Amino acid sequence: MNSIFILGGKGRELMTIEEIRLNHLPDTKISMANTFNIDVNAFILAFSRPNRLVPQIEPGFQFDKQTTLCILAGLLYNKRVLVIGQHGEERVAHIEQVCNRLNWGCIRINMDSCLTRFDLIGRESIVIQQGRSIVKFKYGLLPWVLRRPIVLVLDNYNACKPETKFIFNKLLEANRKIIITENGRIIRPNACFRILATSNTLSGSQVGTFQENSTQLDRWNFVVRVPKLSFNQELVNQIPNKAMRKSIAKGIVELARLSRHLKKRNKLNLLFPVKTPLTWSKLSITLIAIGEAFKYAYLNKCERFGRVLINKKYIEVFKSKHSTKCC
Template structure:
């Protein structure tokens, strides 16, 4: 339940160094909020800020640009936005843009309430009017999963001086000076199950479209080490990343049906500690999600990397 009585600072009141906060070689200072509030995302220690994606997100926040991040699932698109907001103490709300989301849920609808025992019809505002009035970042997750006709609601909002009009009561709602809107999408072509092709006129309203980065071997290894610490001995973390990238390459060549996402990699690393078994963790984090016809090849590659079947212990 969202607290309608949140006390939020409406304008950034300090400036922070891009180089110091995001470890990006850039001599620039950007506005931020000095104090966090309950809408600021939690800190993820050791998060690695990709230069291109981070600068695009910062451009969206500082210059009020509409930013759409496109990339495969599990690559950390939404997390990247959250962690930028975290470092700036900027409140952030995420909503899932599934195909069942309607205009009424976004804008609002008339509903019957009782006043002094008598039924009265009142307009109940949806999420967009609520968010627009506040100094927060609204993140539209899985934007390509929302029906195109529903997304037309955002057309005017995505323009330079964005606002929304409520036809039911004739009100025009202008955004807070620190309101921002960003989105994430797995695809623009609607090529995945449950997604829709983007309308070109609507897509044109997004000022910045950036492709989510592909992490290097060392970056993935650092993520695994952050989760496992010193719990795994020798070169086991290296082998975990090696197998994940090998299976990812096989999927890109059409030999496997399911890619090995960064989300699956982190789940595997975490489950390895919880279950004290690399093989068991691998089964639950990835193998059991795959088609039965793929599992023989996956077992083969697992054995090539680890030298045994999926039953190796981590100590």
């Protein structure tokens, strides 16, 4: 077996595939209502013990009912799920947090345009054995993942080149398997192997993305769009410092709403994503300065005309003229 290094789930440390031991079948049931806080009176299979590929938990994560049910259906009934949403709308996090609650191992691949068949399937290489040079096939990540009870997440699926995506065609069909033409081997997936993907557009309209092939897109059983998250008190409750929550929570939410309104009117070039309030609040604790933290977390990322406008809104919301001028 090859020594492919992958990123661990809980400790986020590097490990080789020989170091990972996984349970092969779910052995317990959990309540969907209690686990995901959604009004569905049902139980779902899960693993009783976590492994090193289970993603880290986000304690305050808010599960969207429709998205969660589609992901759970994909895991329970072995269906292919494509999650669509804009930057900051928790596409991958939604999948990872479902996997965390189920103790289901999860590996995420960034589907950038440089990804090739050799990276996924493997390639023939010259190795030295007993002092002699021989040609040996070295497997990529996909054959290893297929044999194990792992959720494979193809992140930014629309950023992958169309010719590379054809590798997944057989995996997205009911009779799933891959054929390695170099050595003639047929690899069939583990009974608990699952494949999901995320995308921020299907049209290829964003820089660095490709338009989806209609026949390839048809292979996904569930295509769910993540709803836009609001900057409500539940989101701000994830701020770790209680004193900071009381002092700036209301202002953060108000400024976030104003920035989104300005973005809709094309007066700002940069969306205020839902992760920005958390980044902003944590920097405020580190720097002991709300204005300075806002500058580094969001303001400096805006174009010049937008920086002036959003800076004025900051002063209005926080009733402060403290320095928030950009670097």
